[in-house]
Amino acid sequence: MGAPRVVNVTDLVDASRLGARRLWVYALLAACLVMDGFDVQAMGYVAPALIRDWGIPAAAMGPAFAAGLLGLFAGSIVFSMAADRIGRRPVLLGATLAFSVFTILTARAASMPGLLLVRFLAGLGLGAMMPNATALVGEYSPSRHRVATMMIVTNGFMIGAVLGGFLSAWLVPAHGWRSVFWVGGLVPLALLVPMFVWLPESLQFLVLRGKRRGEIARWLARIGEVVPPGEVRYAVREERREGIPILHLLREGRAAGTLLLWVVSFMNVLDAYFVASWLPTVVRDAGHSTSTAVLVGTAVQVGGAIGTVVLGLVVQRLGFAPVLSTCFAVAAACLAVIGRPGLPLPLLVAVAFVAGWGIFGGQPGVNALAATAYPTDLRSTGIGAALGIGRFGAILGPLVAGELLRRQWTGEELFRAGAVPALVSAAAIFATRWVPRAGRAAAGAPALQEGPPDTTPR
Numbered sequence: 001m002g003a004p005r006v007v008n009v010t011d012l013v014d015a016s017r018l019g020a021r022r023l024w025v026y027a028l029l030a031a032c033l034v035m036d037g038f039d040v041q042a043m044g045y046v047a048p049a050l051i052r053d054w055g056i057p058a059a060a061m062g063p064a065f066a067a068g069l070l071g072l073f074a075g076s077i078v079f080s081m082a083a084d085r086i087g088r089r090p091v092l093l094g095a096t097l098a099f100s101v102f103t104i105l106t107a108r109a110a111s112m113p114g115l116l117l118v119r120f121l122a123g124l125g126l127g128a129m130m131p132n133a134t135a136l137v138g139e140y141s142p143s144r145h146r147v148a149t150m151m152i153v154t155n156g157f158m159i160g161a162v163l164g165g166f167l168s169a170w171l172v173p174a175h176g177w178r179s180v181f182w183v184g185g186l187v188p189l190a191l192l193v194p195m196f197v198w199l200p201e202s203l204q205f206l207v208l209r210g211k212r213r214g215e216i217a218r219w220l221a222r223i224g225e226v227v228p229p230g231e232v233r234y235a236v237r238e239e240r241r242e243g244i245p246i247l248h249l250l251r252e253g254r255a256a257g258t259l260l261l262w263v264v265s266f267m268n269v270l271d272a273y274f275v276a277s278w279l280p281t282v283v284r285d286a287g288h289s290t291s292t293a294v295l296v297g298t299a300v301q302v303g304g305a306i307g308t309v310v311l312g313l314v315v316q317r318l319g320f321a322p323v324l325s326t327c328f329a330v331a332a333a334c335l336a337v338i339g340r341p342g343l344p345l346p347l348l349v350a351v352a353f354v355a356g357w358g359i360f361g362g363q364p365g366v367n368a369l370a371a372t373a374y375p376t377d378l379r380s381t382g383i384g385a386a387l388g389i390g391r392f393g394a395i396l397g398p399l400v401a402g403e404l405l406r407r408q409w410t411g412e413e414l415f416r417a418g419a420v421p422a423l424v425s426a427a428a429i430f431a432t433r434w435v436p437r438a439g440r441a442a443a444g445a446p447a448l449q450e451g452p453p454d455t456t457p458r
Contacts, residue, residue: 005231005232005233006232006233006234006235007232007233007234007235008234008235009203009204009207009216009220009234009235010204012220012225013139013140013141013142013203013225014142014143014144015142016142016223016224016225017142018141018142018145018149019223019224021222021223021224022140022223022224024198025136025140025198025199025200025223026137026140026149026153028191028194028195028198028199029133029136029137029153029156029199030153030154030155030156030159031156031191032092032096032129032133032156032188032191032195033129033130033133033153033154033156033157033160034156034157034159034160034163035099035129035160035184035187035188035191036126036129036130036156036157036160037156037157037158037159037160037161037162037163037164038160038161038163038164038167038184039068039099039103039122039126039160039164039184040068040072040126040157040160040161041160041161041164041165042164042168042180042181042184043061043064043065043068043119044065045164045165045168045169045172045180046168046172046177046180046181047061047064049172049176049177050177053176053177054112056112060112063112063116064112064115064116064119065398066395067115067116067117067119067120067123068119068120068122068123068126069123069391069394069395070120070123070391070395071119071120071121071122071123071124071126071127072123072124072126072127072387072388072391072394073123073127073388073391073392074123074124074127074388075095075123075124075125075126075127075128076127076128076130076131076384076385076387076388076391077127077381077384077385077388078124078127079091079095079124079125079127079128079131079132079384080128080131080132080380080381080382080383080384080385080388081380081381081384082128083128083131083132083135083380083381083384084205084377084378084379084380084381087201087202087205087206087209088132088135088136088139088201088202088205088380089199089200089201089202091128091132091380092128092129092132092133092136092195092199093192093195093196093199094125094128095124095125095126095127095128095129095132096125096129096188096191096192096195097125097189097192098121098122098124098125099122099125099126099129099185099188100125100185100186100188100189100192101185101189102118102119102121102122102125102185103118103122103181103184103185103188104181104182104185104186104189105118105122105185106118106119106122106181106184106185107178107179107180107181107182107185108178127384127387127388128384130154130157130367130383130384130387131367131380131381131383131384131387132380132384133153133154134150134154134367134368134370134371134383135202135371135379135380135383136200136202137149137150137153137154138150138368138371138372138379139202139203139204139205139376139379140200140202140203140223144316145316146316146368146372147312147315147316147320147365147368147372148312148313148315148316149312150312150364150367150368150371151308151309151311151312151315151364151365151368152308152309152312154308154364154367154368155305155308155309155312155364157364158301158304158305158308158360159305161301162298162301162302162305164180165298165301167180167183168180171183198222200219200222200223201215201219202376203216203219203220203234204376205376205377206219206234207234207235208376208377216234217232248378248381249374249378249381249382249385254373254374256435257373257432257435258382258385260428260429260431260432260435261366261369261370261373261382261386261432262385262386262389263424263425263428264366264386264425264428264429265363265366265386265387265389265390265393266389266390266392266393267393267421267422267424267425267428268328268359268362268363268366268390268393268421268422268425269363269387269390269391269393269394269397270390270393270394270396270397270421271331271335271359271393271397271418271421271422271425272359272360272363272394272397273393273394273395273397273398274397274398274400274401274418274421275300275335275355275356275359275418276297276300276301278398278401278402278405278414279293279296279297279300279338279352280293280296280297282338282339282411282414282415283296283297283348285411286339286341286411288345292345295349296348296349296352297352299349299350299352299353299356300352300353300355300356300359300360301356301360302353302356303352303353303354303355303356303357303360303361304356304357304359304360304361305360305361306357306361307327307356307357307358307360307361307362308360308361308364308365310357310361311323311324311327311357311361311362311364311365312364312365312368315365315368319433320365320368320369320429320432321429321430321432321433322430322433323365324362324365324366324369324426324429325426325427325429325430326426327357327358327361327362327365327426328358328359328362328422328423328425328426328429329422329423329426330354330358331354331355331357331358331359331362331422332358332419332420332422332423332426333419334351334352334354334355334358335355335415335416335418335419335422336415336416336419337351337415338351338352338355338411338415339410339411339412339413339414339415339416340412341411341412358422359422362425363390366386366429367383367386367387369429369432370382370383370386371383393421401414401418404417
């Protein structure tokens with residue numbers, strides 16, 4: 001009896017083509033992220049109607065916004081570490097179920113304490129979506145398409161944010177603010193069925209964990225990659241690590257790269273929420289109508305959605321550091337211009353579009369960089385930790401801008417200040433070009449499964 005054939009699943013994926021079955025998996029993950037983007041913006045869309053319905057001051061909504069973001073922070077880190085231990089598939093399925101249930105309960109909330117609780121719990125589930133979806137897309141993408149695919153699929157978040165605005169504008173006047181959360185909870189609940197049937201587990205994860213070996217062949221067959229019959233031993237060129245995953249992000253030469261990623265994510269997400277929260281107000285205070293202010297805000301979101309797709313294709317060719325650093329630097333220049341008084345409306349819309357292209361379009365690039373910087377057993381944790389750090393920026397950005405406005409800063413001064421985080425992001429992302437890609441498997445030797453070779457019939 002001859003030696004079993006060694007099949008490196010990473011090499012197998014890299015040599016594969018993007019067929020219809022793989023695209024269906026991407027579509028499922030994109031749909032999850034559409035609901036992620038929808039929900040993150042939902043509270044902002046329904047806040048005016050909820051304030052009128054409950055007769056509460058506008059300031060009382062601050063804790064409701066913060067509760068969801070706090071849940072996102074915790075979920076990004078906790079469930080990303082869980083995914084690197086038990087798998088992407090069970091975490092995504094469980095998080096989708098939890099997010100659906102607590103979003104539906106948001107629609108039934110009758111008091112502010114109840115609303116805060118369910119928004120936090122929904123945020124916990126939601127926090128697992130982006131890091132695990134990004135990791136799974138990357139792990140099922142050939143290396144020649146990986147970066148572009150991750151950025152394009154995760155653009156579902158931006159699509160969800162834009163879609164949430166259109167749906168809320170129709171649902172709230174016709175059916176009340178609760179209807180937004182009924183839709184936001186029932187749609188992902190319906191997605192659970194196709195996710196359970198077709199959403200695969202990470203092949204690299206299964207090999208590293210050395211279990212469910214027959215499942216590897218089944219998922220390969222599901223995406224159209226069939227291993228020839230006979231004894232097979234699956235492998236990846238990585239090593240399995242024990243211990244707490246988040247601590248490994250700062251070991252084995254990864255500390256500098258990890259800290260730079262955290263700086264970029266914090267600064268860019270801070271800018272993103274600062275712009276999204278205050279740009280319409282500043283535009284309106286500059287003498288434009290409310291509808292014009294909404295138009296300018298929409299230009300930012302559209303710029304981000306288009307920018308993500310284009311940047312994904314460019315980064316695939318030129319690399320992360322030159323493209324993203326240029327992207328953030330241009331966004332900084334645009335932010336410094338936005339608040340200038342007397343800016344013609346067409347130029348204001350154009351500048352807002354380019355700023356959105358850089359800030360909102362660049363964030364999926366940061367997530368993709370994290371996905372390529374870490375090995376399989378740290379990938380979800382690495383993406384989730386960076387996103388979690390970014391959530392602090394999401395909370396801090398609007399608060400700092402509000403305090404500056406309270407101190408009588410003009411719109412021009414405010415947006416000049418907003419250019420600073422974008423410049424810091426540009427510098428930090430450019431510095432990653434000097435950080436070595438540490439933490440790869442030693443000597444490049446494949447890590448084989450433990451136990452006997454897989455002889456599952458095919």
